[in-house]
Amino acid sequence: MINDEYLLAALRLGSGLDPIPPHVSAAAREAYSLRMSGAITASPVECVATSGVRDSSGGPRLVRFATAELAFDVEVTVGDGLIDLAGQVTPCPGEGSFIDIRTLQLIVRREVGRTGQFAATGLPPGWFSLVCHRPGCRPIVTRWLRIRS
Amino acid sequence: MSDAALLLKAAADGEDSAWCELTALYGPRMWAAARSCGLGDSDAADAVQGAWLRLLENLEHIREPQALGAWLATTARREALQIIRREPVAVPALHPPFESDPESAFLEADSVRLLWQLVTRLPEPCRTLLVLISSEVGYQQVAVRMGMPLGSIGPTRGRCLRKLRTLISLEEMVQ
Numbered sequence: 001m002i003n004d005e006y007l008l009a010a011l012r013l014g015s016g017l018d019p020i021p022p023h024v025s026a027a028a029r030e031a032y033s034l035r036m037s038g039a040i041t042a043s044p045v046e047c048v049a050t051s052g053v054r055d056s057s058g059g060p061r062l063v064r065f066a067t068a069e070l071a072f073d074v075e076v077t078v079g080d081g082l083i084d085l086a087g088q089v090t091p092c093p094g095e096g097s098f099i100d101i102r103t104l105q106l107i108v109r110r111e112v113g114r115t116g117q118f119a120a121t122g123l124p125p126g127w128f129s130l131v132c133h134r135p136g137c138r139p140i141v142t143r144w145l146r147i148r149s
Numbered sequence: 150m151s152d153a154a155l156l157l158k159a160a161a162d163g164e165d166s167a168w169c170e171l172t173a174l175y176g177p178r179m180w181a182a183a184r185s186c187g188l189g190d191s192d193a194a195d196a197v198q199g200a201w202l203r204l205l206e207n208l209e210h211i212r213e214p215q216a217l218g219a220w221l222a223t224t225a226r227r228e229a230l231q232i233i234r235r236e237p238v239a240v241p242a243l244h245p246p247f248e249s250d251p252e253s254a255f256l257e258a259d260s261v262r263l264l265w266q267l268v269t270r271l272p273e274p275c276r277t278l279l280v281l282i283s284s285e286v287g288y289q290q291v292a293v294r295m296g297m298p299l300g301s302i303g304p305t306r307g308r309c310l311r312k313l314r315t316l317i318s319l320e321e322m323v324q
Contacts, residue, residue, distance in 0.1 A: 003252060004306075004307070004310050005185040005186065006182075006185060006250070006252040006253065006255055006256070007255065007264075007310055007313065007314070008185060008282065008283065008310075009181040009182055009184065009185030009255075009256060010181070010255040010256055010260060010261050010264050011261075011264060011265070011268070011279060011282075011283040012181055012184065012185075012283050013177060013178060013181035013256060013261050014261040014262065014264060014265045014283070015280075015283045015284055017283070017284050018180075018181070018184060019177065019180075020176045020177050020179075020180035020197070021180075021190065021194065023194070024176070024180065024193075024194045024197055024198070025172060025173070025176050027194070027198050027201075028172040028176055028197065028198065028201045029168070029169050029172050031198065031201045031202060031205060032160070032165055032168040032169075032205070034202070034205060035205050035208070037163065041206060043241075044240045044241055044242075061237065061238045063238060063240055076237075076238050078237055078238075104198070126195075127198070127199070127202060129202075143206050143241045144199070144202040144203070144206065144241065145238065145239065145240060145241065146195070146199060146231075146232075146238075146239040147237065147238050147239070148235070148236075148237050148238075148239075
């Protein structure tokens with residue numbers, strides 16, 4: 001049985017009185033430039049640390065993304081309307097590796113070869129994805145994460 | 150192969166124009182799905198953008214390309230519901246959604262046209278009430294225009310939608 005919300009959404013769609021705004025369509029078209037062809041996707045992983053910290057309020061939040069060969073642990077701090085990220089890639093990806101912290105507006109690049117650690121501050125809230133580039137290997141990209149200020 | 154499947158494959162193969170066609174084809178119903186959750190413009194835009202990002206993550210893994218529209222509408226709705234929860238850090242679901250809400254098929258163009266045909270068959274006050282509510286008119290204005298007490302708009306809306314569902318069921322039995 002169709003629920004009221006979908007029924008009304010369908011009627012509104014048909015009425016043409018609440019069309020999709022042009023900037024929403026433009027953003028959808030531009031999203032294609034964020035495609036990472038050939039990359040390996042790292043999905044979120046539940047772990048003791050992240051599940052415990054996520055429930056608290058106010059402090060940093062921990063998020064883990066992982067593939068079979070690499071994990072991203074990311075600490076997210078929200079303050080003054082901006083986002084700070086600090087993270088660790090394990091195992092250490094080696095010399096010549098770098099992380100791209102991607103938002104819809106900008107990409108911040110950080111070297112991670114020696115320690116696997118990276119950080120970026122003062123980022124705009126919104127959608128985030130990390131990419132680990134390693135010499136001679138396929139890039140590993142996290143699924144998109146939304147962070148509010 | 151359906152149009153959606155062809156476009157999906159072309160987009161996965163790197164054709165920017167195919168992606169643009171997908172956004173034009175499915176954007177409006179994703180917007181409607183997000184708005185159906187009661188979101189304002191900014192949050193609805195965020196939900197729709199989130200759904201497109203989920204498609205990017207899954208370009209090569211959509212199980213039923215012919216049902217892409219339903220998948221996108223469902224995904225936009227799920228992103229909208231996550232926005233409503235107001236979590237500061239919204240971690241994506243552990244497993245990307247593969248199943249669509251069956252109801253999202255009602256956001257297909259043919260279904261929308263049929264739905265409006267059925268609305269015209271409803272008796273008054275349902276016909277006018279649903280037209281007004283679909284026009285983003287607030288309950289206060291609906292009450293004034295219909296000459297009804299404000300408190301009766303919600304219950305009447307519920308009764309009218311039930312009648313509309315009955316017509317949908319009858320239509321489905323005929324087909």
